[in-house]
Amino acid sequence: GASKQDVREKVWDYLEASGLAAFPRPVHRRIPNFQGSHQACCSIKELDVFNRAREIKVDPDKPLEGVRLAALEARKTLLVPTPRLRTGLFNKIVPPPGATKEILRICATSQGIKEYSVPVGLDGKARVDLVVVGSVAVSEKGWRIGKGEGYADMEYAMMVSMGAVQEDTPVITIVHDCQVVDIAEELLDDHDLTVDYILTPTRTVKTNCKRPKPQGIIWHKVSYEMLEKIPILKSLRYREKQTGKDVTLQDEHSDLANANTPAALNEKAMAENTRPQAAMGSAQVGQHYVESDSLSPRLGGSGMITTVYVGNIPPSVRVSELKCALREFHATPLRLNWQGAQHRAFLDYKDKATAESAVSSLKGLSLGGNTLRVELAKNQRNKGQVEINMLYICQAWIKNLPLGSCVQPHVAR
The missing domain is CATH 3.40.50.10420 (NagB/RpiA/CoA transferase-like)
Structure with missing residues (x-):
């Protein structure tokens, strides 16, 4: 036919x-x-x-x-x-x-x-x-x-x-x-x-059509390619996953066989690294929070560190929720600078291409009822580093420690 x-x-x-x-x-x-x-x-x-x-x-x-x-x-x-x-x-x-x-x-x-x-x-x-x-x-x-x-x-x-x-x-x-x-x-x-x-x-x-209309997104018919093309689909998938729905994709079953490929292991390592490092590589002053994962020693490498600005974060959202979303969207940064009181965060990536890929992945992301504003930070050169250093200075001042012992070493950008 x-x-x-x-x-x-x-x-x-x-x-x-x-x-x-x-x-x-x-x-x-x-x-x-x-x-x-x-x-x-x-x-x-x-x-x-x-x-x-x-x-x-x-x-x-x-x-x-x-x-x-x-x-x-x-x-x-x-x-x-x-x-x-x-x-x-x-x-x-x-x-x-x-x-x-x-x-x-x-x-x-x-x-x-x-x-x-x-x-x-x-x-x-x-x-x-x-x-x-x-x-x-x-x-x-x-x-x-x-x-x-x-x-x-x-x-x-x-x-x-x-x-x-x-x-x-x-x-x-x-x-x-x-x-x-x-x-x-x-x-x-x-x-x-x-x-x-x-x-x-x-x-x-x-028509008096009796055939039922679609009851929502049929995730097992959605491919990774479609997810990449339609950023808001990622947000919906993330939201539905949080409610306990099965959001397994069309090509996800076959990917389980590839779970031990270098790329998959690297991604898994990046996801896991964001957890234990919170104790060692983070500074929290009020609502400010800086976290570096184990990749941060490479910051001085050949790539030009590029910062992504995330704005319109609702007061109810915690840094752990953002970190969870970043892992979910394969956009884990080298460093996360959380500024909850200002409803924003800055994410450092190893180079511009990685940062732009993260911006694309996070487009349309919704947390706590707000669609987040995600874009390359305007002043890439020293904005993130100045803020990070200021946080370490504040922490040192609060703890009454010698400043020299707490200022983070300058990172070439």
């Missing part, structure tokens, strides 16, 4: 060949825009589920522009997924005060999504009343085929995991009539999102 990709190719080819395809062209490998998409979008205003909704999540695809505009005109909260989920889950579109219809029209476009949006973190307490997705093909039973990258399915599963959608949250798709086709049930997987309403330029179909 036909595969999902066969169905996609058939729809894309037909839209192009029949002159129904609209900008951006060609429609292949996209959620296709089509002649009459605005008309199809406008019919959403006739649905009670739209009129009752206060917060709506609409995909950023071109054929859904009319729905985004309708939501803004109706003064609803409009959430749009961040492109390829690179920097979080949602952006909230915030039109300027007193925005004219023309400005709202711009806000609904891809340009407006960039210019008039603010990110919503995992802790943003989003409560989505209605979900609008694009499709390549859909059946009257509510079975949907996307463009094949799985982002709509993943976004929905992530919304379930963060409590943003409930089982009865309606899902709508906007397509051309020719995209409504028969889809064999055996093509569907348990992670595939189904739809409750189909809007076309000529009709509205209520």
Whole structure:
């Protein structure tokens, strides 16, 4: 029988060949825009589920522009997924005060999504009343085929995991009539999102779909590669792991066989080194805390030590929680400088590449209800060292020791 990709190719080819395809062209490998998409979008205003909704999540695809505009005109909260989920889950579109219809029209476009949006973190307490997705093909039973990258399915599963959608949250798709086709049930997987309403330029179909929607992220279908591509997925996995859920990844079972490889052993050693060293290599003065692991003697090596700034740390979070998260995200630093009273920490890495990798890994990390701000520290050269030396001086002063005995030796940077 036909595969999902066969169905996609058939729809894309037909839209192009029949002159129904609209900008951006060609429609292949996209959620296709089509002649009459605005008309199809406008019919959403006739649905009670739209009129009752206060917060709506609409995909950023071109054929859904009319729905985004309708939501803004109706003064609803409009959430749009961040492109390829690179920097979080949602952006909230915030039109300027007193925005004219023309400005709202711009806000609904891809340009407006960039210019008039603010990110919503995992802790943003989003409560989505209605979900609008694009499709390549859909059946009257509510079975949907996307463009094949799985982002709509993943976004929905992530919304379930963060409590943003409930089982009865309606899902709508906007397509051309020719995209409504028969889809064999055996093509569907348990992670595939189904739809409750189909809007076309000529009709509205209520699918009465009984097939259950995804119940959250199916971790054993998530690969390490996907985890690297979608930073916020790491945060969700970390949160779910803390609650005791099984978050074993697709390729994690095979990795157990590689548990004794040099890389794995090195990673294990780094994780273990952060514990016993707390007694020997740390200084704690009030809420300040500096910890060096056993790798710190190498700080004077050839690499230029690079510091990462971690901000927006809630007062309730302890240094042990941050350390646990750093191990979980494979971002254990050579040195951790904790400044809880200032809601921040500084992490030293052996070189810029390692630091940038840590920043990428920790993007979207949420602790204690806050999405942390993670970036390369502005002044790399001596900022971290000055602060560390000051801490040792403070400690010496408190203990009334000779300063010379406590100032940490200068580290060449």
